[in-house]
Amino acid sequence: MRETDTLIKVEDLRVSFFTPAGEVKAVDGISYALGYNEVMGVVGESGSGKSVEAYSIIGLLQNPGRVIGGSITFEGEDLLAYTPEQMRQFRGNKVSMIFQNPMTCLNPVYTIGDQLMEALTCHDKSISRQDARARAIEMLELVGINNADKRMDQYPHEFSGGMRQRAMIAMALICKPKLLIADEPTTALDVTIQAQILELMKSLQKQENTSIIFITHNLGVVAEICDRVSVMYAGKIVEQGNVNDIFYQPLHPYTRGLLASMPRLDEDAHERLIPIEGTPIDLLNPPKGCNFAPRCKDCRKICLREKPPYADFGDGHISACWLHFMEAMNKGVGAE
Amino acid sequence: MASYILKRILAAIGTLLIIMAITFFLMNAIPGNPFLSEKASPQAIELAFKKYGLDKPLIVQFRNYVSNYLHGDLGVSLKMQEGTDVAKILFQQGKFDLSIKLGISALVLAVLIGIPLGCIAAYRRGTWLDGLLRVMTTVGVAIPTFVLATLLLAVLAVQLRWLDPKSGSLTDFRSFIMPVISLSSYYICYVAKLTRTSMLDAINQDYIRTARAKGVKTRVLVLKHALRNSLIPVITYLGPVTAGIITGSFVVESTFQIPGLGKYFVQSVLNRDYPVIMATTVVLSALVIVMNLVVDIAYRLVDPRITLTNREG
Numbered sequence: 001m002r003e004t005d006t007l008i009k010v011e012d013l014r015v016s017f018f019t020p021a022g023e024v025k026a027v028d029g030i031s032y033a034l035g036y037n038e039v040m041g042v043v044g045e046s047g048s049g050k051s052v053e054a055y056s057i058i059g060l061l062q063n064p065g066r067v068i069g070g071s072i073t074f075e076g077e078d079l080l081a082y083t084p085e086q087m088r089q090f091r092g093n094k095v096s097m098i099f100q101n102p103m104t105c106l107n108p109v110y111t112i113g114d115q116l117m118e119a120l121t122c123h124d125k126s127i128s129r130q131d132a133r134a135r136a137i138e139m140l141e142l143v144g145i146n147n148a149d150k151r152m153d154q155y156p157h158e159f160s161g162g163m164r165q166r167a168m169i170a171m172a173l174i175c176k177p178k179l180l181i182a183d184e185p186t187t188a189l190d191v192t193i194q195a196q197i198l199e200l201m202k203s204l205q206k207q208e209n210t211s212i213i214f215i216t217h218n219l220g221v222v223a224e225i226c227d228r229v230s231v232m233y234a235g236k237i238v239e240q241g242n243v244n245d246i247f248y249q250p251l252h253p254y255t256r257g258l259l260a261s262m263p264r265l266d267e268d269a270h271e272r273l274i275p276i277e278g279t280p281i282d283l284l285n286p287p288k289g290c291n292f293a294p295r296c297k298d299c300r301k302i303c304l305r306e307k308p309p310y311a312d313f314g315d316g317h318i319s320a321c322w323l324h325f326m327e328a329m330n331k332g333v334g335a336e
Numbered sequence: 337m338a339s340y341i342l343k344r345i346l347a348a349i350g351t352l353l354i355i356m357a358i359t360f361f362l363m364n365a366i367p368g369n370p371f372l373s374e375k376a377s378p379q380a381i382e383l384a385f386k387k388y389g390l391d392k393p394l395i396v397q398f399r400n401y402v403s404n405y406l407h408g409d410l411g412v413s414l415k416m417q418e419g420t421d422v423a424k425i426l427f428q429q430g431k432f433d434l435s436i437k438l439g440i441s442a443l444v445l446a447v448l449i450g451i452p453l454g455c456i457a458a459y460r461r462g463t464w465l466d467g468l469l470r471v472m473t474t475v476g477v478a479i480p481t482f483v484l485a486t487l488l489l490a491v492l493a494v495q496l497r498w499l500d501p502k503s504g505s506l507t508d509f510r511s512f513i514m515p516v517i518s519l520s521s522y523y524i525c526y527v528a529k530l531t532r533t534s535m536l537d538a539i540n541q542d543y544i545r546t547a548r549a550k551g552v553k554t555r556v557l558v559l560k561h562a563l564r565n566s567l568i569p570v571i572t573y574l575g576p577v578t579a580g581i582i583t584g585s586f587v588v589e590s591t592f593q594i595p596g597l598g599k600y601f602v603q604s605v606l607n608r609d610y611p612v613i614m615a616t617t618v619v620l621s622a623l624v625i626v627m628n629l630v631v632d633i634a635y636r637l638v639d640p641r642i643t644l645t646n647r648e649g
Contacts, residue, residue, distance in 0.1 A: 092551030
């Protein structure tokens with residue numbers, strides 16, 4: 001990926017929630033760049049900061065959450081410097097978002113058509129009602145909703161869960177955004193519907209050339225749709241790389257743990273799944289050293305004392321773990 | 337929808353019959369009779385009893401009421417304006433009319449001021465404005481109507497001499513000011529509180545986040561997406577209360593000397609003016625029933641998920 005092909009660049013982003021109990025560093029210095037037409041998966045367990053990171057891109061952080069450091073650059077523009085009105089125009093237009101629970105994400109008292117058309121009209125005042133309607137119908141057909149003309153005048157409760165998520169996708173893509181943030185879009189759906197939605201997203205991504213940040217805790221989904229993967233743990237990206245590297249050569253103990261805890265079709269059915277022991281750290285009192293150290297089977301003394309830097313394994317594959325440096329010292333070659 | 341409304345109207349007739357029965361037996365259970373206070377001879381009272389059919393057994397009297405009502409005859413007043421048609425007193429002499437005028441004005445204010453205040457408080461939650469509104473609405477809900485009415489009289493009419501203390505028949509705008517403020521302040525404040533609560537609930541819903549993610553303007557977010565979803569509790573409250581506003585204006589009507597229905601209602605009970613008690617009760621009950629039906633239809637208009645069916649429960 002060339003530098004000029006970068007759509008969005010996040011550098012050392014820090015987001016904290018200022019709660020009465022103290023500062024919670026939900027996102028603690030993460031960096032990545034996403035190219036045009038690229039799909040990046042963000043994987044991590046609940047509370048790892050993956051959604052917070054996405055919300056800060058689109059300016060939807062709610063009090064008491066605040067971006068306290070770093071930068072987000074979208075097509076060369078600094079998003080954090082945007083005024084609220086600029087941010088509003090940016091949202092839904094250049095970047096749009098779909099959410100986890102399609103059952104509650106559509107307004108129950110307005111028709112699907114009304115909500116789709118609103119996504120258009122709030123960015124393009126000049127568009128006529130007929131044009132907006134035609135475009136909305138076109139989008140509904142694109143996401144595989146039959147009888148789109150009739151469906152336009154129905155309310156969300158007349159749609160099934162899968163259909164609602166299709167409608168959400170249609171709504172998100174109606175302004176032809178360059179980036180789509182999908183926050184666990186398949187988590188609340190039946191497995192068969194999940195597969196359909198993933199297929200739909202894959203084909204739309206190719207068709208519309210949209211970049212996607214795909215947030216999920218489901219590694220299977222990642223393998224299905226993503227080009228690259230960022231694995232997050234306790235507000236940090238612990239490992240990042242292209243999808244093959246992450247699945248076939250996982251380096252960070254956390255990534256390995258995640259993969260080992262996932263059932264696989266190509267393994268002996270009697271093979272036990274290995275859970276990651278322990279619970280995520282308390283972000284109010286993060287440990288001094290590596291965030292994963294308290295749960296890591298390979299924890300060394302240094303891991304408890306200092307945060308590990310990234311080791312670069314080429315082709316954008318990076319991992320933050322002291323083990324890599326120890327191995328490199330033993331071999332005398334490799335990591336920086 | 338039409339069959340639904342028809343069924344509700346049929347049910348309403350049943351409800352009214354029950355209300356008539358309860359009212360009839362309760363008012364006859366009150367000691368005394370319409371002519372007790374008059375310095376008339378026992379013979380004259382007996383004659384009056386005969387004339388108005390009060391000498392007949394209760395069950396026969398009740399049957400006569402029902403049959404008369406079904407014919408649209410509300411009977412004649414026994415006391416206030418002896419021999420005058422009750423219907424004429426209630427509707428033509430403007431008593432009912434005045435209460436309705438006053439009640440509707442108060443209701444309109446409750447909606448037009450209460451709902452926006454609630455929206456502002458919810459949207460600016462946690463700010464000084466929200467705090468100020470909370471104090472104001474709490475005070476407004478807590479102050480009894482007669483205190484507020486007396487205060488208004490003392491300040492606006494007596495001290496400043498801006499307004500006439502007697503509002504009379506509410507013929508011009510100025511005469512409306514004090515009664516409407518006294519009557520509506522409680523409802524404005526209550527509606528504002530109710531709107532704020534349900535609005536806060538709506539603002540935290542996922543679909544609001546979706547709308548924000550679409551790039552919808554804040555104003556549209558509140559007025560279109562959140563407001564309509566938060567109206568249900570307000571409608572639920574306002575429906576039955578509408579009838580209450582119209583009858584409950586007794587205090588306001590007597591303070592500002594408006595010859596309205598509320599005052600008339602109380603007087604008729606004190607006088608044991610049976611036909612008037614019965615008529616006012618039935619008219620007001622009918623009003624409550626109609627408002628409940630209006631509320632149910634309004635639900636449907638606000639929330640498409642609600643369907644109007646004849647099924648129970």
